Amino acid sequence: xxxxxxxxxxxxxxxxxxxxxxxxxxxxxxxxxxxxxxxxxxxxxxxxxxxxxxxxxxxxxxxxxxxxxxxxxxxxxxxxxxxxxxxxxxxxxxxxxxxxxxxxxxxxxxxxxxxxxxxxxxxxxxxxxxxxxxxxxxxxxxxxxxxxxxxxxxxxxxxxxxxxxxxxxxxxxxxxxxxxxxxxxxxxxxxxxxxxxxxxx
Numbered sequence: 001x002x003x004x005x006x007x008x009x010x011x012x013x014x015x016x017x018x019x020x021x022x023x024x025x026x027x028x029x030x031x032x033x034x035x036x037x038x039x040x041x042x043x044x045x046x047x048x049x050x051x052x053x054x055x056x057x058x059x060x061x062x063x064x065x066x067x068x069x070x071x072x073x074x075x076x077x078x079x080x081x082x083x084x085x086x087x088x089x090x091x092x093x094x095x096x097x098x099x100x101x102x103x104x105x106x107x108x109x110x111x112x113x114x115x116x117x118x119x120x121x122x123x124x125x126x127x128x129x130x131x132x133x134x135x136x137x138x139x140x141x142x143x144x145x146x147x148x149x150x151x152x153x154x155x156x157x158x159x160x161x162x163x164x165x166x167x168x169x170x171x172x173x174x175x176x177x178x179x180x181x182x183x184x185x186x187x188x189x190x191x192x193x194x195x196x197x198x199x200x201x
Contacts (some may be wrong), residue, residue, distance in 0.1 A: 020039045021039065021048060021054065036064050039051075044075060049084045049087065050079070052082075053079040073099075080113060111129075123150075131144070157192040166180075184198050
């Protein structure tokens with residue numbers, strides 16, 4: 001009986017958190033940012049990862065509350081620890097740009113989070129990692145190309161352009177101008193301005 005009561009409490013707690021988060025989303029859409037933030041915060045403090053992510057967004061962009069990057073990082077971290085892919089991505093970016101310690105230490109903390117988000121299929125994380133590995137403290141061109149291709153195949157035109165650059169310059173792959181043109185063409189067709197300029201050149 002004790003176990004059943006505990007299970008019911010858990011279900012009730014989760015259901016309340018889901019309802020508060022949905023109410024927050026609807027309030028935000030209606031332009032009631034303060035109400036939305038209050039709902040997100042109540043659900044986040046109950047441990048609901050989607051609400052924790054939304055609180056992070058509110059703090060990052062100053063919606064319904066004062067802008068506070070440190071608090072945004074805290075809530076992204078909370079959601080990321082529950083394997084929320086977009087929170088992993090946002091928290092990793094926060095660490096790289098605002099985290100404590102040396103650039104190497106920040107990178108060491110952030111890269112596993114970016115990789116988890118990328119493996120979960122988050123296009124933004126794939127694109128970011130691709131460029132990161134191409135231009136990072138220790139460039140790993142083959143690895144960078146792998147993530148750029150994942151993002152490009154998910155429809156990211158900027159990543160498709162970067163794949164073209166890799167083929168044109170032989171970064172992480174054997175130089176192949178015909179393949180570079182093919183990728184530039186696809187990126188240009190998807191509206192990428194840099195790819196259009198590269199094709200003209």
